[in-house]
Structures are given as structure tokens and as C-alpha cells.
Amino acid sequence: MLDRSRQHQITAPRPGQALSSDLYYHGSQNHGPYGRDFAEQDQGFNPLKLLFYVVQYRWLIAMMMAAGLVAGVVVTMMQTPKYQATTQLEVLVPSAKVFQDIEVVSESSDIRAFQTAREKLKSRALAQRVVFQLGLSEKPDFLFPTPDFSISNIFYRAFKITKAPSIEERTPEQREAIAIKRVLDNLTVNLVTNTSLLSITFLDQKPKYASDVANQIAQSYIDQRVDQTSATSDLARQFIQEQVSQVKQKLQKSEEELVAYARDAGITITGDDKSLIGSNIEALNAALQTATQERSDAGSVVDQIDKGRGGSLGPVLESKGLQVLSDKVADLNSQYQQKLGILKPGFPEMQQLQSQIKELQRVYGNGVLAITDSLRLKYQQAQDKEADLKDKLADMERQQVTFNDKNIRYTILKREVDSNRSQYDSLIAKLNEVGVSSELKTQSAAIVDVATQPTAPYSPRLSINLAIALALFMAISGSVIYVIELLNNTFANPEQVEKELGLAMLGILPHVDDRELIASIANQKSGLSEAYRSLRTSLQFSGAEGAPRSLLITSSDPAEGKSTTAFKLGQDFAALGARVLLVDGDLRKPNLHRLFGLDNTIGLSNLLTNTVRKEDLGSIFRSTKYPNVTVLTSGTTPPNPADLLSSPRMAMIVANLSKRYDLVIIDAPPIVGLSDAPILSRLAEGTLMVISTKQVARKSAKTALKRLRAAGANVVGAAMSKFAVNKFDYNYAYKYMNYQYYNDSTSTPKLEGKVDDGADQPARAKSSTFRHLVRRIRSGVGGIVDRAKSTL
Secondary structure: OOOHHHOOOOOOOOOOOOOOOHHHHOOOOOOOOOOOOHHHOOOOOOHHHHHHHHHHOHHHHHHHHHHHHHHHHHHHHHEOOEEEEEEEEEEOOOOEEEEEOOEEEEEOOOHHHHHHHHHHHOOHHHHHHHHHHHOHHHOHHHHOOOOOEOOHHHHHHHHOOOOOOOOOOOOHHHHHHHHHHHHHHOEEEEEOOOOOEEEEEEEEOOHHHHHHHHHHHHHHHHHHHHHHHHHHHHHHHHHHHHHHHHHHHHHHHHHHHHHHHHHHHOOOEOOOOOEHHHHHHHHHHHHHHHHHHHHHHHHHHHHHHHOOOHHHOHHHHHOHHHHHHHHHHHHHHHHHHHHOOOOOOOOHHHHHHHHHHHHHHHHHHHHHHHHHHHHHHHHHHHHHHHHHHHHHHHHHHHHHHHHHHHHHHHHHHHHHHHHHHHHHHHHHHHHHHHHHHHHHOOOOEEEEEOOOOOOOOOEOOHHHHHHHHHHHHHHHHHHHHHHHHHHOOEOOOHHHHHHHHOOOEEEEEEOOOHHHHHHHHHOOOOHHHHHHHHHHHHHHOOOOOOOOOEEEEEEOOOOOOHHHHHHHHHHHHHHOOOOEEEEEOOOOOOOHHHHHOOOOOOOHHHHHHOOOOHHHHHHHOEEOOOOOEEEEOOOOOOOOHHHHHOOHHHHHHHHHHHHHOOEEEEEOOOOOOOOHHHHHHHHOOEEEEEEEOOOOEHHHHHHHHHHHHHOOOOEEEEEEEEEOOOOHHHHHHOOOOOOHHHHOOOOOOOOOOOOOOOOOOOHHHHHHHHHHHHHHHHHHHHHHHHHHHHHO
16 A cells, blocks of 8 residues: 555655655646646737637638628618718918007917807808708708618618608798708818818718708808908998097197197298208208218328328329339339349449439329329318318207207197097008908908719718628627637647646547447557557656556546547557556446457456455456457456455555556546546556546546545546547647548558659559648648747
8 A cells, every 4th residue: 555654745656656646736846747837838818829719610700700791781781871071161260469569469369269160160050041041941852861770771772762751741940940950960060180271071861962061051151250240340430430530620620730830939840840950950960970981081091191101092003194104113123133134233224224213213203192192182171071060060959959949839739740640540541441341341261172062972881881790790709709618618629638637648539430439449550549559659758667567547527438548558558569457447337348358257356355266366367369468357346346446455466467567557437426546546657547529527627637636646647539630620720640641541552662653553542642742731831830839
């Protein structure tokens, strides 16, 4: 028996000793049998997994998409077509004017002006004006349109049947109210961003009404504002005319008083309302400024002359005569210098040149002196003129002082005249402005883009309805798939077994019909046989020393294929030369003897109860037609199977049999509801759980695994049975098996080393080659998918 005092220690198991349950549940050891950390699996979004769900539920999704398309078409047919027309209106908002430092300054308008215009366009008064202008209250097809959404619309649109509305039953006031409500309900006014444009949109079942109403709303808004502006202008004009008359009388009276006083005081004014003395002073000031400037310029020239730089003055340089003399002097100097190299200065010719040069220099100096004397004279004249103007200006200023004493009263009267004249001019300008505005009827808005009659309906749009319907039905299909997956408490694929149970998947056994099960097991080239050989290989690598010497095969529920698995694994291990003993540990409903075609008169139960004679001990272990395979059937059904299996005798039998045979395979009963399998799992070195596809509940499998581990079983992994590998969704999503190669046993064999070009091969051989190529392609695609999944 297992030493239970050491059950909580985490040590490597000795041969024949079960693993402690702490190895699976201890906090620091959260790894599966192969070292995989199932508790830390990536639970994030996996697009490939989503694709696999799509493939798995493709028919449901296809039906929902078809239903969505039909629903979109039906909804479109049930909607009445509507046409949309849009007019763009520019709002010309006059900016406010204020006085600032006696100047008129304009203030920029804000967004409130455009919002006000938008609300006026949506007002009931404007809608009433539109109804009156277009006579909409007298048009039955506008007052009583067909329903926007109704089943009857399908027949109307399919058979072109229209209603014949009647307006005789409604009063004019009621018809007007209906028309106004229709205009307001189907009208949309929006401000175009960062512009002064308003977009006026109207929807209607008739394209003509859509364009006419949109244009009329814009025009009615303009007319309404013009009428309001004209009325205001008339009132303003009457008021300004009264003000002009009063100011005119004041201006005439003030001008008469000013002229009378000027005449009595002897004040003479010029045409620009200035006195004669003031005009003379201004003229003298201007002349004095000019004389002062002339004197300053002449003084600077005289300073140059005094400094001996008279020859560089402009008048000297500009004199043509002096320029000729200067050129001649330069020419003679040049000749003198040339001849100086061959003649001495005392030579007569040289002396003659010197005398010519001196004479020309004297004449040039006299010319410069004459020019400088004229400039000195001009400077003297400028000084005299400046002094004379200063004297006259001083005399005029004295006269101005006397004049100012008389001008005080004159200035007061003149200021009053100027004030009255300014008011009069301002009122006359305003009167003219109001008159012109009244005549021109200034518009506060302008139509930028006129609405044209639409040629195609704005709604319903089949594409949009189809898109919405498809999205809705796809969401419904997603919800249905989620509910199905939520309610599906069975295992559909190997990944779920690994994820839910944390067991390594050692083998996947394809589903085979019950009528073909025996033949498929017998056929060594069948897909099922190959799957069992793959499971055998996985078991050989399940431990550090290879396959366990004693292997318990069990399942959560009955009929999951554990007996078939034990039967086939025994044959496969025996095919490798191992001595295999198959023990039927199901003492309640044994099945192993039927698979081998043996009787069940004596067996394990008789051995446990010691009811076997010594001479019959050899006949309990029966040889089979399969080499190296021995069977120990269950024997007589006992009343207390659990007591027999938990007895020390059973542990001793298993230990002894493990020494006599290379592999002991125990076919155990189901786990759920019975204690037999947990008891036997303590005695075997390894336990293999068989989990059937879409049969056993996940909760049942979890409970069964929990019981095994609580009993101290060493669960080496799981084998998934009845897996439908021929289904498109599973075969595409899970590339665990590819046994088609062994199904082509009927194809024509080819000679080894012969080149096969396919020309002389029968149709079946060509088909086999084609299928082989297809498998190669699918295998490559599967590898790409697997690598993509591993990176996610």
C-alpha cells in the first residue's frame, strides 16, 4: 500500500508508487506533466481562434447573413422614398458702429447673429409664408403623403399603386396647420463651419416639392427681412427730416450773427474763414522759412571759400571756361615733364612752357575768384532778405494781438456756426442714406446656391440598410454563437481539454462508426490504428524512463472508448516486442473479454477472493491470438468490487504482475459515481484519461480528474476519442492528424525506383497523386497556421 504519511511531500515517485496530489496543487508547482504552465496560458484575444469559430459556425453565420440581406431588402421596400434638396444662403450681417475718438469704428459680429438667422428660418411665421407662397395647403399629395414606413409600401412600390388623398374633409385652417407642420418637420438648417453660409435642406416624397420648398424658404427669409427693413427705413426718414428742418433754421441764424459782427468789428476773413492778418502771417512765416534756408545754404558755401576750398565748389567745377583752362594747364604740365627728361629747365623751350603754364594758372585763379565773389554777394543778399522778413513778421504779430482782442466774440459765433453746419451735414447724409436704402431695399441675405430638383431618392438607401441589417444580424449571430458556446459544456476540440483540465493531449482518436469499429481496428493502415500508434508513442515519452510499467485507462463516464483504447494499446505495445498484460479492472460491467472473444468464468475477482485452485492459476492468464498479449478478465461479478480492489491483495497482485510483464494495462470502470477507478489509480504507475468528443460534460471531467488527483494518481495525460477529423471546421482548425495516406491502400502500387510520369498510370493512381499534392499543400498551410498561432 501507498505510504499516506508521505502524501504531502513533493518528491519524485518510485516505481510502483503513485504521485502525490500536492504535485498538482502546490502553489509553487503549477505545471502539468510535461512542464507546461496551464495556469498561465494566454487568455488574450486570438484572431485565429475567432476565425476558427467562424469556420465552425459557418452555416449559422451564412444563414444569418442571408436573413440580414433579406431583412435589409424588406425594410427598404417598406420605406417610402424621400428626396432631398439643399439651398445655401449667405447671411449678410451688418456690423455695429460706435464712436471712438470722433471716428466711426465697426465691430465684428459674432456667432449669435447666424444662430438667430437659423432660428428665424425654422420659425412658424416663415413656414406660414412659404405655405402661402407655394399654395401647399391646397395640394393633397403634400398634405397627405404615404406613410414613411409601412408594409403596404411594398405593394405600392411593387405595383405602382398610389393613394388618392382627399382634402374636402379638412377646413382651410386645418390644411394650413398640416402644411406648416410638414414644412417644419422636414426642414433642416445648419451653419456651414467657419463660414457665413446656412445650409437649408428639405426632405419630401416628391422631388419637386423638395427643391421648391428649399428655395422658397430662402427667398421668403430674404423678403421678410426686406419688408422689415423698409418699414424701419420709412420711420427713420420721417424723423430725420424733422431734425434737418430744425438744424437748418439754427444754422441760418448763427451765420447771420457772425457776418454782422465781422462787419461791425472790421474783421476781414478770407475764403477759407481766416482773417487777412492771419493769412499774411502765414505767408510771411513761409517766406521767412525759405529765406532762412537760402541764407543757411549760402553761408555754408562762404565757409568753404574762407577755408580755401573755393576751387572745389560746384559752380567752379561746373564752369566750362575754367574746365578748358584746367585741361590746358594739365596738358602743358604733361609736355613739360616729358621734355624734362631730355632738356634742362633753363633751355629756352622749357622756359617758354613754364611761362605759359603760369599765365594759364593766373587766368584760372581770376576765374575762380570771380565766382567766389558772386557767391559772397548772394550770401549777403540772403541775410538782408531774412532780416527784412523778420521785421515784417514782427509788425504783423503786433497787429494780430490787436486783432485777437476783437476776435474772441467772432470765434464764439464762428464755433456755433461750425457746430450747426456739422449737424446739418450729418443729418442730410443720413437722410440720403435712408432714402437710398428705402429705394434699393437692401437685402440682409443672398442665395449662394439654388436647390435643384433631385433625380435620385435620398432615402432609403439599400446599401446602408443592407449594411445595418448585416451588422445587426451578425451581432445576433455572434450572440447566438456565444450562448451556444456558453451552454456547450462538452469538449469539442483538444485545446479545450488542455485549457480546462490542464492535461497534456497524448493522442486524438478519430470517430469511427460502430459498425466499422472492429474492421477499422483490425486494419493496421486505417486512421484509427495510426491514431493509437501515435498515442502509444506519446506514452513512451510520458516518463523519464519511458512508458509506465502499469497503466490505468479510465474515463469520466461510460461508453467513452476506454476499453477499446486498452484493447488497441495492448496490441500496439505488443507489436514492439513487449510482453503486455491486459487486466479488466471493471468488476461491475466488464467488456474486455468480449473484445478478445473469451469467456469470463474466472478472472481477477476470483484471484482477489482466493477462490481459484492452484491448478487453475495458469488458466486465469489467457493467451490471445495476438502475439505477446495476455488477458486477465474480470471474472465472476462480486457484490463488493470496491472492497476487493482496495484490499492489500490487489496491490500485491499489481506489483507482482508489473515485475512479470513489461507493461500491465488496467481497464478501469468510469470515475464518476464509483470509487473503483480512484482506488486502482493509486496502484498504477500512470493513469490515462479517455475523454470523448461532445459527450462528456466538462464539469464531470473536472470532477473526475479532481478525484484521481485527490487519490494520488499520476495522470500522465489524456486521449480524446470520437474526434470528427473529417469535418471541415475541425480539420481546418486543428492540424493534429493526417491519416489519409493510410486510407489509399487500394491504390496501384508502384515499383521502387521507377520514374512515374503519370502517363501510363490508371485514373486511380492519378487521383492518388493529386490527393497527395493536395495534402502537401494543406499540410504547408497548416504549418503556417500553427506558427501563426504560436506567435499570438
